[in-house]
Amino acid sequence: MASNTSSEEVVIPVEPVTATDTTDASNADIPDYLKMSAMEHDQAVEHMKQDIEKEVSKQHLVGDIEPTSVLKTVYANDDSVYQAKIQEIEKNYSKIRRIRQDGNCFFRSFGFSLMEQLLANKSEIDKIKPSLTAVKTDLIGKFGYPDMTVEDFYDNFIEVLDKLKEEETDIEYLLKTYQDSGLSDYMVCFMRLIVSVQLQRNAEFYLNFISSKYPTIKSFLSEEVEPMYVESDHLHIDGLSTCLNIRIIVQYMDRGMKVQEHKFQEGSPINVTINLLYRPGHYDILYA
Amino acid sequence: MASISSALATPSICQRTLQNELSKMVKEPLEGFIIDANELNILEWDVVIFGPPDTPYAGGYFKAKMTFPPDYPYSPPKFAFKTSLWHPNVYMNGEVCISILHPPGEDPLSGELPNERWNPTQSVRTILLSVQSLLNEPNTSSAANVDASVMYRKMKEGKKGSQEYSKIVQEQVELSRQEAIKDNVKVPLTLQEYLAMSKPRLESQSSLLDKENDSGCEFLEDIDDPYYDYNEQTDSDDNDQSGNEYAADTDDVLIPKDITNT
DSSP: OHHHHHHHHHHHHHHHHHHHTTOGGGGGGSOHHHHHHHHHHHHHHHHHHHHHHHHHHHSOSEEEEEEGGGGGGTSOTTOHHHHHHHHHHHHHOOEEEEEOOSSOHHHHHHHHHHHHHHHHOGGGHHHHHHHHHHHHHIIIIITOOOHHHHHHHHHHHHHHHHHHHSTTOOHHHHHHHHHSHHHHHHHHHHHHHHHHHHHHHTHHHHHTTSOTTOSSHHHHIIIIISSTTOOOOHHHHHHHHHHHTOEEEEEEOSSSSSOEEEEESTTOSSSOEEEEEEETTEEEEEEO | OHHHHHHTOOHHHHHHHHHHHHHHHHHSOOTTEEEEEOSSOTTEEEEEEEOOTTSTTTTOEEEEEEEOOTTTTTSOOEEEESSOOOOTTBOTTSBBOOGGGSOTTOOSOTTSOGGGOOOTTOOHHHHHHHHHHHHHSOOTTSOSSHHHHHHHHHHHHTOTTTTHHHHHHHHHHHHHHHHHHHTTOOOOHHHHHHHHHHHHHHHHHHHHHHHTTTOHHHHHHHHHSHHHHHHHHHHOSSOOOOTHHHHSOHHHHHHHHHHHHO
8 A cells, every 4th residue: 555655646746747858947857767858868868969060061052953853862762742842842843942041041942943044034133133132221320230240140141142243154153152051051140130020020910920929019020030040930921931032833742631731922023933842840942 | 951051051251241240340340349350260259248338247347258160150050158147048058148149940948039030131330239238227027147137137137146246247247357467468547446346336235145044125115015025025036935935925925035045
């Protein structure tokens, strides 16, 4: 009888511990004998993270164009859901350009695809510039961002755009620019600020779509938009697409029944269409 | 996330950014600071902050070190005082706790508003201005040094023990000034003017200290304010009387307690 109750008592504290062992605040409540395994668990997670980072840093920031069928090798042969979806996507998009999976992939995909198309369609470049300048002006004048740094990010972006106008600029230049992490990240950073401006300009509207965990648009931006390496979501796409008035079409390839297509700024007069492939947690560029 | 960023860091952009910031700081220096980047290692800057006038830190010569991560400006630098600094938002090891120095996602202090985090448009300049304004106006809602925070609040509210805070700071300021002499640094003129100004104030503070035991009425007046009573009770860590006293009339319980403390 006595042993029965004591074994029950041992079991009880285990429950909250396993449920909360990832949060630091509750660590103090964990008995010593359980703390060890939590630490080992953390170490294992840390090792795994480092391995993933190492793997990711080997990927090109922006890869070469490949046939879309290359994705088939990424998923198991018997993964019938994904294999079928890849075939479905292949029908409309025969080629893909893979982007490094570092959390900046949406922005890098967008930026590269935009500039790649502008390179072939130079007359559209000047149609985009006014919205970029307005972004800079609002960041500094309206939203109080430091001018020195904002101008640096803006100038860098405009410099690359202007370079696209020159006759001798080719795709190699663009690849080199986007594969140089210094320049590439600088552009990603500015595109994040574009989204930030768009959401701040229409804070009331966008707040409707933001988790209540973020009481203000600013708190959302400083956690989910402005920092590098933070993944993008529907709102980021909408913000960038709306602010620059650039058409984006995303093929969503997840575990659902079919590939879903989402269009942003469909009616844009600017002759550019960014085609993206979404797989959970990642974006790549698609080509017809 | 922070560890991912450091693994993918580009030293070139970091160095370029810091060189840029440094040359701009040389061209347009910030008032109240001395900046000295390490020539061999641009990732480490030595900084001196002069205590802002009209604060307990006035006349102080506070040394600090800024350490930049290789993926700066995508991640924030660390800012740590090398000179002892008694301040609600400075840890005992000298590290400063300001929200803009926290990378996103980290939440070391729950009281902190998440809307002032680091982003890549921040710079050395904005950090230094934040530290300066922190010396002017400590943030007691998220304390790194709880004791300092409690003392600071007492000072603000003119409570019993209200001079403890400035007393400790004053000692540190004195010590730091000896350091300035050793370093052969001339304290700016405005600062000296301020020091002269601050003398009568120090006298009034020490006289307050003498009167501490018999001038109880002065403090009782403050304590009578129920709003302050409540705050003092809930927030200060040096009071270990617990919630059961709240059941009683707060005013009645607190007044004798505060007096017996001294």
